[in-house]
Amino acid sequence: MTRKRLLIAFAAIAVLAVAAAVVVIAARLPHRGSEVAATSTPIPTRSAAPSSEEVAHTVADRFCQPTETKNAWQRSLTPYLTPEAWQLYSAVRPGNVPCAGIHDDRTPVGDQQTSTDQAFQFTASTGGPITVTLHRDTKADPWLASYINAGGQE
Template identity: 30%
Template sequence: MSTAVAIATEAVVAFCRPTVGYDTWISELYPFLSQRAAVAYETVDPANVPCTSLTGAATVRDGDGAFTMRILVPTDAGEYSVYVHRTSESTPWAVEQITPLASE
């Protein structure tokens, strides 16, 4: 479970950088994303991302603890809900979605 929290946290750190150029932003976000999420986040302009930093420790919101988790990550623009998934206990966690909690 702590690995899922770490991946979610690192993904939000990479995500919350609106002043970074697109190529740098997406290339540094890719390692945390599933293939499906990578395609979706290619359409995001980082300049439109409102958060710039984390404001506390991430916490588990829910999930089964083995294959699917939702992690809450607090930022200066509010909490983000990060959905992480893996297909087996031997595969790495990957981020499927990063969403402002207020919009869920």
């Protein structure tokens, strides 16, 4: 054999040896998903979006908390407000809110019951009726409060 063929033969043997080593090592590794699936917890499915009635009650309940600190009050309301409503209510002090103790006795209000706009009125232990107006741009968007009328105030 010539020197060139001898080097090619050694290179081929070396490549085969490396390939065999990779196969042996791979065979000893646990197979993906075989043991993990048996002990892992399933991924939770996303729950349904809250209904307009649920959002309106949550907004009314969180709005009518006159004893809350301003920061806690705003943090609890912010996820449920449109950007315009957030601007409107960011200057409100909870101690000035004329309502407390919302009852879950919602009543739809007037002609504002469409797929993108709805309004509900609730009674409160203190301060009279609370009306929450909700809006969403499309049926796929979440309901957000665009206006809150507390204690019959205009």
